[in-house]
Amino acid sequence: MIAVTGASGQLGRLVVQALLGTVPANQVVAIVRDVSKADDLRASGVQLRQGDYSQPETLASALQGVKKLLLVSSSEVGQRLEQHKNVIQAAKNAGVELIAYTSILHADTSPLALATEHVATEQLIRDSGLPFVFLRNSWYIENYFSAVGTALETGKVFGAAGEGKFSAASRADYAAAAAAVLTGSDQAGKIYELAGDQAFTLAELAATLADVSGKSVAYVNFSETEYKDMLVSFGLPEGFAYVLAQSDTGAAQGGLYDGDGQLGKLIQRPTTTLRAVLQAHLSSI
Known part of the structure; x- marks a missing residue:
């Protein structure tokens, strides 16, 4: 059996859907925090x-009989390490034969503050003795959806990345990669640096949004502190605003760029373009 944690989340749901393309539903385990919010997963026939x-x-029974596990990293920054530790220990106790973990691009050398908990989680997994595979994901293009409305209203995309390039891809691309690893053979010990084929700067993001929407949109660059303060003024918690601003300056140092094409090779197709993702988003709102 193959299990996916966080299966009711944005990435987890897509991984389950991708698995169902090749794996019988009764061999897929969707692990969720609240089963009342996962009726669609139940309807698909998977084990919820x-x-x-x-x-x-709760994790011991959730992992019973599971042979391969995808640990989707927690969204609760600052609490991730203890949460991940609980899953890793439960997986070891359950006799899981392979644990895959969604880490961050070039975790061990990343300048992003977000990488800290990922690096520590990778070490916990190594120390556990479990056979592992690390899926080091770059940015999701969907991370920018929350900024699209503001950009179309103001004509501006804000950030602190300068000319830094983002090798972003769609969540569906990363989900397809996870499914390929979980259904593949001889994966233990592999580390995948997963990133989109076509990197872009935030100025290029603004230009693409302008082209797709037909509206004037330009990129406005701030310092990390200025951008963080602006995000706080928009109502974001200070800690989260810092993470977003520091991720931009980390990208300016190359932290979210990779040109090796491992993601496209793993999913056996080109990764989804920024233009295609933005077009689909705009058509849905």
Whole structure:
């Protein structure tokens, strides 16, 4: 059996869907925090199990009989390490034969503050003795959806990345890669640096959005502090605003760029373009 944690989340759901393309539904386990919010997963025929990263007692039964596990990293920055530790220990106790973890691009050399918990989680997994594979994902193009409305209203995309390039891809691309690894053979010990084929700067993001929408949009660059303060003025918590601003300056140092094409090779097709993702988003709003 193959299990996916966080299966009701944006990435987890897509991984389950991708797995169902080749794996019988009764061999897929969708682990979710709240089963009442996963009726679509239940309807797909997969095994729906309750499991909470912060409640270790729920994880033992959730992982019973599981041979391969995808640990989708927690979204709760600052609490991730303890939560991941709970899943890793439960996986070891359950006799899981392969654990895949969604880390961050070039985690061990990344200048991004976000990488800290990922590096520590990778080490926990190594120390556990479990056979592992690390899926080091770059940015999701969908990360910018929240800024699209503001950009179309103001004509501006804000950031602090300068000329830094983002090798971003769609969530569906990363989900397809995870499914390929979980259904593939001889994956133990592999580390994949996963990134989109076509990197872009935030100025190029603004230009693409302008072209797709037919509206005037330009990129406005700030310092990290200025951008963080602006995000706080928009209502974001200060800690989250710092993470976003520091991720931009990390990207300016090359932290979210990779040109090796491992993602496209793994999913056996070109990664989805920025233009295609933005066009699909605009048509849905």
